[in-house]
Amino acid sequence: MPDMKVVVCAKQIPDPAAPPLIRPDTHTLDRTGKLILDDSDSYGVEMALQLAGGADDEVTLVSMAPNGETAGLRTALAMGATRAVLISDDALLGSDALGTAKVLAAAIRPIQPDLVIAATESTDGYTGTMPVQLAELLGLPSVTFAKGVAIDGSTVKVQRQTEAGYDDVECPLPAVVTVTAGVVEPRYPSFKGIMAARSKPIDVLTLADLGLAPADVGAAGARQEVTQVSEAEARTAGEIVEDDGEGAQRILAFLEQLKVI
Amino acid sequence: MALDTAWVLAQVGEAGPTSLTLELLTEARNVATKVAAISWGPHVAAAAATLGQYGAGTVYDAGDIGDALPGVPIAAAMASLVDAGNRPDAIFFPASYDGRDIAGRLSAKLDRPVLTNVVGMRSADGHLETEHALFGGTHIALARFTEDPPHLYVVRAKSFTAEALEGGSAPEVVSLAVPDTGSLAAARITGRHEEERSGPALDEAAVVVSGGRGLGGAEHYAMIEELARLLNGAPGASRAIVDAGWVPYSHQVGQTGKTVKPTVYIACGISGATQHMVGMKGSKNIIAVNKDREAPIFSIADLGIVGDVHKVLPALIDALRSRN
Numbered sequence: 001m002p003d004m005k006v007v008v009c010a011k012q013i014p015d016p017a018a019p020p021l022i023r024p025d026t027h028t029l030d031r032t033g034k035l036i037l038d039d040s041d042s043y044g045v046e047m048a049l050q051l052a053g054g055a056d057d058e059v060t061l062v063s064m065a066p067n068g069e070t071a072g073l074r075t076a077l078a079m080g081a082t083r084a085v086l087i088s089d090d091a092l093l094g095s096d097a098l099g100t101a102k103v104l105a106a107a108i109r110p111i112q113p114d115l116v117i118a119a120t121e122s123t124d125g126y127t128g129t130m131p132v133q134l135a136e137l138l139g140l141p142s143v144t145f146a147k148g149v150a151i152d153g154s155t156v157k158v159q160r161q162t163e164a165g166y167d168d169v170e171c172p173l174p175a176v177v178t179v180t181a182g183v184v185e186p187r188y189p190s191f192k193g194i195m196a197a198r199s200k201p202i203d204v205l206t207l208a209d210l211g212l213a214p215a216d217v218g219a220a221g222a223r224q225e226v227t228q229v230s231e232a233e234a235r236t237a238g239e240i241v242e243d244d245g246e247g248a249q250r251i252l253a254f255l256e257q258l259k260v261i
Numbered sequence: 262m263a264l265d266t267a268w269v270l271a272q273v274g275e276a277g278p279t280s281l282t283l284e285l286l287t288e289a290r291n292v293a294t295k296v297a298a299i300s301w302g303p304h305v306a307a308a309a310a311t312l313g314q315y316g317a318g319t320v321y322d323a324g325d326i327g328d329a330l331p332g333v334p335i336a337a338a339m340a341s342l343v344d345a346g347n348r349p350d351a352i353f354f355p356a357s358y359d360g361r362d363i364a365g366r367l368s369a370k371l372d373r374p375v376l377t378n379v380v381g382m383r384s385a386d387g388h389l390e391t392e393h394a395l396f397g398g399t400h401i402a403l404a405r406f407t408e409d410p411p412h413l414y415v416v417r418a419k420s421f422t423a424e425a426l427e428g429g430s431a432p433e434v435v436s437l438a439v440p441d442t443g444s445l446a447a448a449r450i451t452g453r454h455e456e457e458r459s460g461p462a463l464d465e466a467a468v469v470v471s472g473g474r475g476l477g478g479a480e481h482y483a484m485i486e487e488l489a490r491l492l493n494g495a496p497g498a499s500r501a502i503v504d505a506g507w508v509p510y511s512h513q514v515g516q517t518g519k520t521v522k523p524t525v526y527i528a529c530g531i532s533g534a535t536q537h538m539v540g541m542k543g544s545k546n547i548i549a550v551n552k553d554r555e556a557p558i559f560s561i562a563d564l565g566i567v568g569d570v571h572k573v574l575p576a577l578i579d580a581l582r583s584r585n
Contacts, residue, residue: 098369126378132362141445180510223406231399247572251548251577254564258546
């Protein structure tokens, strides 16, 4: 039996550096191309590896992605995660945050983790609600926006960001914790890690395997429609000048013109 | 036709309701006939009159929840109100830490989806159509729910302008019972830490001076603070230098930080990741100083100086000091 079981929610997303492809029929992000591990989740993976780094500990990645995509999971496995569970099913197309939480909850429940870690929000959708919806469905307490996480016996101690600073929060395990970028510095996968990741197990599950009905998830379960997506009105660039020693004076003149000084 | 009833999750501190709470109340009364505020904590009674001035006809007060995080208990209190037959058409949550927690919990409890990152809305035929900022604000989506209300929305700061009602009346204050949620609500706050601040608040300042990686090191952030002080502004930061530990998170401007719309935003050594731009592109005027001519920040700057922050900022600071 492993000592400490940590689940990390790992999202695989289209490269955010590339322009987003919007499906014209559903007005949703086209996720059928190559996917990578969401950078936001690399912090959660690293945090999990630091908290559950013992020989008998276990870090399980849980992900939902189309077309059996595992590229991002291999990245996290190469960092050192033990194994992965991927839920991939055509019926999941168009799932919103609550639908995603239902799927992940069904996949996580049998693992009976001590701790579930997720990013505060994904880079592509950034709703920031999925981990808390997941916690509610799992019947677990949650602490969001962690900038520091430590385990003390059966308690997780979190420094939780607030508008004015941070709070110290203590929560009994099992629990769901969301981490910010900067909570830890993610390691780069080593060559050895990359080689080892190739043989680590990834269980691929369908909705039926989880006992979920298509109506509860996907576009039907989202119970919302996007009627239009358009590019936001772009701000146009103003005057761009090379600093030839007069840069500060140009700023001063602009501030005077705006009557700020 | 307007909606019948809207609820607003009202965050109230010692200084009164947050500015985002007042923005939500104002917009709620624009789209709905009746507005109720849902609030908690030790300062609700003192803030009730203000909540009324901004449109709340009723204030549901869940009382002091002590050291508990609000997500579980407040969502449970709201869910029991809904289950008792009190069904608003829309529930608006602030896009704050606690606001998102409560929205997520309530969404799962009621098995209702939630629309997030709302930056605009209009009601038509008794339906609400909402605008959402996507991909760091480069795209705007229009969305609507396809099932019967109540509908849940998380709204970004500074999407609406707060305006008090003329002759607004005192709201009816109704106490709201918090159900026992057992171990779900087991998280406890054991210590609170507030960063010290001397100037105006970051999200209220008329001038914001922000620093990024281009500063080169944490020790150079003092230039940002000094420039902000000389302009009666607030110092801000990109996510990169917050994550690097140069400055506290409360300084962060961007998608996961604060949204600012000052008269002037001065970005120093910030390249302009979408994560950052979504938090400041609504500024009335943007000045950028960066040594990379190709930095995305220049595409939205009204005045861009392609130069070294270590030359431009000291010169600017000297010039401002000599004027004062």
